[in-house]
Amino acid sequence: MRKKIIAGNWKMNMTPSEAKALCETLKPLVAGSSADIVFCVPAIDIVPVVEAVRGTNIRVGGENLYFEDKGAYTGEISADMLKDAGAEYVIIGHSERRGYFAESDADINKKLKKALEKGLNPIVCCGESLEQREQGICFDWIRMQLKIAFDGISKEDAEKVVIAYEPIWAIGTGKTASADQAEEVCAAIRELISELYGAKTAECIRIQYGGSMNAGNCRELLGKPNIDGGLIGGASLKAEFGEIANSGR
Numbered sequence: 001m002r003k004k005i006i007a008g009n010w011k012m013n014m015t016p017s018e019a020k021a022l023c024e025t026l027k028p029l030v031a032g033s034s035a036d037i038v039f040c041v042p043a044i045d046i047v048p049v050v051e052a053v054r055g056t057n058i059r060v061g062g063e064n065l066y067f068e069d070k071g072a073y074t075g076e077i078s079a080d081m082l083k084d085a086g087a088e089y090v091i092i093g094h095s096e097r098r099g100y101f102a103e104s105d106a107d108i109n110k111k112l113k114k115a116l117e118k119g120l121n122p123i124v125c126c127g128e129s130l131e132q133r134e135q136g137i138c139f140d141w142i143r144m145q146l147k148i149a150f151d152g153i154s155k156e157d158a159e160k161v162v163i164a165y166e167p168i169w170a171i172g173t174g175k176t177a178s179a180d181q182a183e184e185v186c187a188a189i190r191e192l193i194s195e196l197y198g199a200k201t202a203e204c205i206r207i208q209y210g211g212s213m214n215a216g217n218c219r220e221l222l223g224k225p226n227i228d229g230g231l232i233g234g235a236s237l238k239a240e241f242g243e244i245a246n247s248g249r
């Protein structure tokens with residue numbers, strides 16, 4: 001039985017002082033959750049958030065990392081920096097990074113390798129645009145994204161990865177994929193992992209859904225057999241996140 005993983009992606013929201021206040025609001029609300037709870041926060045919030053959630057069931061993650069260890073890469077953050085600050089997870093290949101910051105599948109593969117080498121738990125994102133869905137290439141697109149992301153990753157490492165299926169058309173739009181649509185793609189992702197690594201790895205890898213998940217739709221989505229959690233944007237910045245965290249109980 002896969003343990004559910006409910007992660008917030010704060011994106012570019014919350015100053016350090018706002019972040020601390022949000023942690024105080026959310027800590028009691030997620031305390032009873034039976035899922036793994038992760039707050040993926042802006043780099044500058046990692047240290048104060050780690051401090052604020054110390055001793056609780058909340059783990060902290062970054063929203064990005066660079067694949068080099070150190071050096072002249074102005075504005076980037078390394079895996080060692082994330083680890084030393086207390087982050088245990090990192091989001092890799094979010095569609096906003098792919099879209100606004102031109103991250104390629106090859107970059108994402110390098111980032112995934114670096115995160116695994118350094119002992120961070122990666123949350124690797126994939127997902128199609130509305131146009132791609134309408135063209136009927138959703139599965140082909142996601143298979144390509146994931147095949148490149150996992151290229152050269154061992155079976156042992158693959159089992160540590162969380163995959164987040166986030167249809168771009170459902171992100172921040174209030175337009176959620178139906179539970180059946182989300183389940184169909186998550187099942188296809190598990191099938192791909194089975195092709196690449198075998199049935200045992202496919203059985204243990206966790207696949208999240210992300211895209212306008214909220215307190216109203218989370219139960220149906222999380223009730224699907226291949227959806228093992230959520231990656232939550234807007235609703236992770238409010239008390240509503242507590243309801244989502246507890247919806248699996």
Ligand code: 13P
Nearest residue numbers: 009171172211212233234
């Ligand atoms: P929303 O929940 O705001 O749609 O964002 C989803 C997302 O992009 C999480 O990574």
